[in-house]
Amino acid sequence: MPVPLPPLPPAPGDDEEYRPGGRSVVDLLAEEHARIGGLLRELADPRLPAQRRSQVAQVLTATVSRHLSAEEQYLYPAMRASLPDGGPLADREIAADTEVLRMLRDLAGTAPEDPRFGGLADDLGGKLRRHADAADREIFPVLREVATDAELIRLGNRVEIAEEAAPTRPHPGHPVSPPWNRVVEPALGVVDKVRDAVTGRRTYVEDLGNRPQPR
Template identity: 55%
Template sequence: MTTSVPLPPLPPVGGETTGPNVVDVITREHHELRELCAELTAEGTDAARRRTLAQVVVASVSRHLSAEEQYLYPAVRATVPDGGDLADRELLEDRALLESLRLLDGAKQEELVDRAADVLTRLDRHDEAMARELMPLLLQLASVEDLIRLGNRFELAEEAAPTRPHPSMPVTPPWNKVVDPAVALIDKVRDVVGRRTTYPRDL
């Protein structure tokens, strides 16, 4: 039996809710993020590309975690038995991952590989927890339409999310949905001024 996730309906496209579901979106992004980290830590990556890859990893993971905090974890709390405990556990792990990203963002060139390796280790744990536990539970307990609606909101939230790690920011609604976009504006101005690369497509 599925449980309705408390989200307002999105306008239908072609008479029905369309788009990738949140599980597919997160699974795809986890794969892409791990590939970026793998290249960042690879022995043959030259120094200039390593620095640019570090910028993209920091920005991409920061956006991803912000979207998870805004939409995925509230859905887990509302849908999954003991979902609150699962969400709280993952939020603690995400704080540690954001701190690891902060250290990577400020790392000297000779520190990049070690800092990136720590990010990759934490990202692997994050991905495993999602793939083995949270995602299967959501697929089982939430409706297909709700999962697609969550996927839509997840992708929209990422576009308005911070591009730098902010471990001390609020991690639960409603405050994160207010604070994250405001902080993101500042981050994006800094990105433009510093000519920082923040998307994999720009590598």
């Protein structure tokens, strides 16, 4: 069953074996889930100094915000069109994503020294682990069955492009379905990136550098 995709440049000729450059959306998102898991494990380390904890929380917030934005723009519409029960599954995940964004907003507004910080981080970690587990069990295997390799790669390319323009901060009250999220999310992303540049906020795992040894 072909997976409906947003408009893309046509593939060369009519060769069904044509394989575009890039990464499968499944591989891309699975790797991001693993990266998010690594950030959660570091955030949960009780030996982590407060400054480092704040930096890890910043990167986690930005990473998850970009990730969820791209999934809502491209993965969930593909699920609705192509997977058995894809509509209800997408609705469930969007509702869960909205809750994750609210939790990210609460975490971002809480100082690492605040006694509430640890509980917020633990609750968020549980939600994000559920998110990754649902993708591994319910979404990725079926998507591999119904989509060609070329379709998965082209969808992965769209997700990567969307993430580059996506917000780096949680905006749980904004549109979560096409076409409006594909208009609103890049605009919010521009505003967020300006704020990040002005404040020196970290938004990528690479920005963290090597972890200092706790004393």
